[in-house]
Amino acid sequence: MSTERTRGMASNAAITAVTQVASMTIGAAIAFVILLRFGKNRETDGLFAAYGIYGIVVVIAQTFRTTIVARLVEGGSLFAALDRYLGAITVIFLGAGFPLVLLGDPLAHLVIGHLGSTATHTARIALLVLWLAAGLQLVSALLAAALAVREEFAVPGGAYVTGGVVSIAGLLGFAPLLGIQAVPLGLCLGGAVTAGVMSTRLARLGYRPSLSGLVPDGRSVSRAGLLLWAAVGAVSGQVAYVVTIGFAARLGTGAPTLYTYANFVFILFMAGIAGSMTIVLAPRIAETWDRRPESLRGPMLEVFRAGLMMVLPVVAVVAIAGPVVARIALSPRDSRTVVDVLLMLSGGLVAGIAVPVPQIAIYTEGRYGTLAALSAAGVVLQFALCAAVLGIHSLVALAAASLVTGVVLGVVTLVVVLGHGTAPVLGMLGRELLLVGVVAAVAFVPAGAIGFAGGPVVRPFAALAGLAAFVALAPRVLPRHWELAQRALRPLSERMGRIRPAAA
Known part of the structure; x- marks a missing residue:
């Protein structure tokens, strides 16, 4: 591989690592704002249970930054490949609607049902809104991968940071009106801004999405399956967290919230230290x-x-x-x-x-x-x-x-x-x-x-x-x-x- 390409891989890895740390920091900031604004109660327990389930889709999306890049350079045309994988993203988004929307009520009862109707109702409504936020995260991850192919690394980083800031602003702005449900709405608004910033950059580079590419077909399902298979190894930690939250709910009101606050800080440390080193090291080890x-x-x-x-x-x-x-x-x-x-x-x-x-x-x-x-x-x-x-x-x-x-x-x-x-x-x-x-x-x-x-x-x-x-x-x-x-x-x-x- 050429020196220029190797240098590009290193830059991609480094900027992705910084973006990951920045995203985790903003996530911890959102948790801190929730703590100050809403405290510790059955509603926060329900919210964090829903957030943990939503986090599984977010982790899947985060894997796209590394797993999908090679696919996007196949066939010569980046924009044509981007259209094809938008169809795959649509399949994953619709599939995520099955547990988050159609099975939202029984899933909320399974994870947080021991805390009563307030917690489960909060989780159920949050899951519905977070499904939309998850779709925006999937699209944003695909757009970030496409920009990485063009060696545009700072734009995705800035987009994620901007989206996080908008999420916090939305949370604070809508909290007096919507209460705890201002959190998933804020995440939706932030996700829309993140995707919008990267879409604007791609449009300036000449990309015009094909509406036909958004319509899933058999090949879209196949591509979605490959993306999910590559992400299986990354989601176990988030699934284990949801399992733990379910058991924490059996300890009483507030226990899931307290565990989540500690876990947010732990994940920030893990992303900032082990996660960043993994991303930075991956290109060098893969090559040598x-x-x-x-x-x-x-x-x-x-x-x-x-x-x-x-x-x-x-x-x-x-x-x-x-x-x-x-x-x-x-x-x-x-x-x-x-x-x-x-x-x-x-x-x-x-x-x-x-x-x-x-x-x-x-x-x-x-x-x-x-x-x-x-x-x-x-x-x-x-x-x-x-x-x-x-x-x-x-x-x-x-x-x-x-x-x-x-x-x-x-x-x-x-x-x-x-x-x-x-x-x-x-x-x-x-x-x-x-x-x-x-x-x-x-x-x-x-x-x-x-x-x-x-x-x-x-x-x-x-x-x-x-x-x-x-x-x-x-x-x-x-x-x-x-x-x-x-x-x-x-x-x-x-x-x-x-x-x-x-x-x-």
Whole structure:
């Protein structure tokens, strides 16, 4: 592959990673606005149950940014291919209407029915509106992929950021009139703006959509099936989240909402660290890997070292300052619960930075059946573990179930890719975790002790002091780890400035 093409792939990966982080940040901001505006009640429980189901379609859409690009360059004409895949998107959208619209009521009762009619009614109405938002997300993802083929990366990034801002504005503007249902309406408005910005750019490039392309035919169904099959491996985490929310509903009013707040922050961390590194690394590994499992050890070690330098400080800061920050919008008891759930989930960040390279290897080899099997096993395991710990009556126990599921799937992924070489790699990763953990402890334990002794006012400053100590100590004690972390972040920071809210 030419140097120019390789450079384009790297740019695509980096800008997609930045866009993903920006989108997740806006999602967390929306959750924070919901918390401040609506608090914690049966309506928010119903909303977040619906949002979790809607999120499955969003995850499918997000996979298009990588899986559909190669399809769009087939046949020579990008715009003709775009018309063809608009038909496939129509099939997926109509198919999503079956669970979200036609089965919305029984689905809402299944997930959130234990909390009564208020929660289920909220979820039912939200699912109906979110179906439209999901369609806009599907279209936006396809348009973003088409622009990526033209090496237009900043426009999709700006479109997603702009759409997120519009979603927040719509939420705030319609909340006095519509209450909690202002949230799905805001997401629809934001999705329309996102799709509109990218459609405008494609129109300026000469694209004129064919109405006949929107009418599904047999080939559209086939293309939709291929897109869904490629996305199976990515949706398991979201399906597992919906399963967990269903069990959280059995713990009482507000439990699904609190779990969702913690999960939003966890997903933000996961996307910002493990997810971004996966996207940035994918082109390089796909081009250079010689298909030998042992040759993955070097990249795995580098990714794990870089990830630890980001994960451990983040977890330490949350542990020290998290409960105080959460009290801005939550009661002391609820803030402690949210932080405890987040800390339990954050253990999964370690597994998250261990598997990007093996996952890329599986994608590179086209082993989608393996990914589907792993995904199905993960959902089944999550259901079983949640059922097993439900009697403890604790959100932290449900978070522990999610952590165990993530760790087990991580180890199984290593076994699938590395085979007999898994045990030495696990030992290598364990030593790295211990090494960086000791350095983090030296920096944060004294700061944490001072913070807990000084009380709520002191703890945020203690967390910052611990972070400053880590930043000062790590480059001296772990220079290679520090260099790798900087190298992992550099492609993102170089392009962060290119993403600006776009004007349609």
